[in-house]
Amino acid sequence: MEVKTFSLKENQDRDIYGYLDVKECQNSDFQFKFSLNFLKKNEELYFNNEGMSTQFYVLSGELKDVLEVEKQCLEQEGTERSFLYRPGQSYFAQNESKYKALTDGMVLSATMAHNVRGNMRRLNINDSVKMRIGEAVGACVIAFFGADAEFSLKWDDGSVLCTPDSAVFLTVDKAEYHTIYLVSKKNNVHLEYAGFAVLGQNDFGKNIGIELIKGQNDKYYGKLKIRPEHLNPLGVVHGGCIFTLADAVCGFTIGSQGGISTTVNSYIQYFNPAFSPKFLLAEAKPRKLGKSIRHLDVEIRDDQDLLVACAEFVFCNLQK
Known part of the structure; x- marks a missing residue:
C-alpha cells in the first residue's frame, strides 16, 4: 500500500493525483486522476471528458448549471431546468458541461476511463472509524479529505496525521487488503471520502x-x-x-x-x-x-x- 499526503491550499487548480503517475501501465483504459479547483464567485468550471467520465464533489460553495433536459433524460426535449450543486454531495458531470460558482468554493473532481468505478461521499467520525480496504477484482485508490478538523489515519505498521484542508491518498494493489482506522480527537468530524477501483478492460x-x-x-x-x-x-x-x-x-x-x-x-x-x-x-x-x-x-x-x-x-x- 502506497500512502501520500497533499496540502489542498498548496495544490490549487491542478491535478493532485494520477494513477499512471504511481503505477506503470501502458493501457489508456487505466487512466484515472483527481483534480482540485478553487472557484471564485461567478467563475465557470468546464469539464471536457474526451471519452472519459468525470465525477465531482462539492467541498464548499455552491454551483449552478442550466442543462437541456434531454441530456439529463428527465423532461421533454428542448426545455431547460436550473440545477444546484451543494456541498457534501457528488455528481456525474455531463460531457462538455459548464458549472457556474454562485459563491467562492472548492470542487474535487475524479476523471476516469470507463473501466474505473467508484464513489464519493461524506463520512462522520465519532472518536474512530474502522474500515477494510482492498478489492479482489483490481487495484483501488482511496482518498480522505479533512473538512473541518484534523484526523489520523492508522494502519498495521504506520500512521499519518492530516490537518484541515489536507488529503491523504492510498493506492492498493489487486487482492491486497488492509484494515485502517480513522481517528479524531473531536466528535462528529466530517471527512470527504473517495474510493475507486480499477477493473478489467471489458464493458x-x-x-x-x-x-x-x-x-x-x-x-x-x-x-x-x-x-x-x-x-x-x-x-x-x-x-x-x-x-x-x-x-x-x-x-x-x-x-x-x-x-x-x-x-x-x-x-x-x-x-x-x-x-x-x-x-x-x-x-x-x-x-x-x-x-x-x-x-x-x-x-x-x-x-x-x-x-x-x-x-x-x-x-x-x-x-x-
Whole structure:
C-alpha cells in the first residue's frame, strides 16, 4: 500500500493525483486522476471528458448549471431546468458541461476511463472509524479529505496525521487488503471520502451505448440511445437489450455505495413493446441496501414516458 499526503491550499487548480503517475501501465483504459479547483464567485468550471467520465464533489460553495433536459433524460426535449450543486454531495458531470460558482468554493473532481468505478461521499467520525480496504477484482485508490478538523489515519505498521484542508491518498494493489482506522480527537468530524477501483478492460454496457447518469437527490439513471442494431426483426427494441440496460443501471447504483457487487438473482416483466424509440431511460430504485445483499427495483420507459418494463435485481457485495 502506497500512502501520500497533499496540502489542498498548496495544490490549487491542478491535478493532485494520477494513477499512471504511481503505477506503470501502458493501457489508456487505466487512466484515472483527481483534480482540485478553487472557484471564485461567478467563475465557470468546464469539464471536457474526451471519452472519459468525470465525477465531482462539492467541498464548499455552491454551483449552478442550466442543462437541456434531454441530456439529463428527465423532461421533454428542448426545455431547460436550473440545477444546484451543494456541498457534501457528488455528481456525474455531463460531457462538455459548464458549472457556474454562485459563491467562492472548492470542487474535487475524479476523471476516469470507463473501466474505473467508484464513489464519493461524506463520512462522520465519532472518536474512530474502522474500515477494510482492498478489492479482489483490481487495484483501488482511496482518498480522505479533512473538512473541518484534523484526523489520523492508522494502519498495521504506520500512521499519518492530516490537518484541515489536507488529503491523504492510498493506492492498493489487486487482492491486497488492509484494515485502517480513522481517528479524531473531536466528535462528529466530517471527512470527504473517495474510493475507486480499477477493473478489467471489458464493458458490455458501454459497448452497446449505455450512458449512466447520477441525477439530483441521489437518483440513478441509465440511458440508451436506440440504434438499428438494438431492434429485433419487428422493429421493437430487443428484450435482452432492455434487460442489459436494467442490469447496468443497478450495477451503477450499487457501485456508488462502495465495494464491488455481482448479480445473484433478477426478474423482468415487459409491459409494452418499444417501437423504435429515440431512447430508453431506466431508473433504479433501491429497496434495501444491506452490507451483503442489496435489492433494487428498476423502471424502464421510452422517450414518450411509456412504461416498457419493470425489473427486480438482487446483488451480493463481494467486498472482502
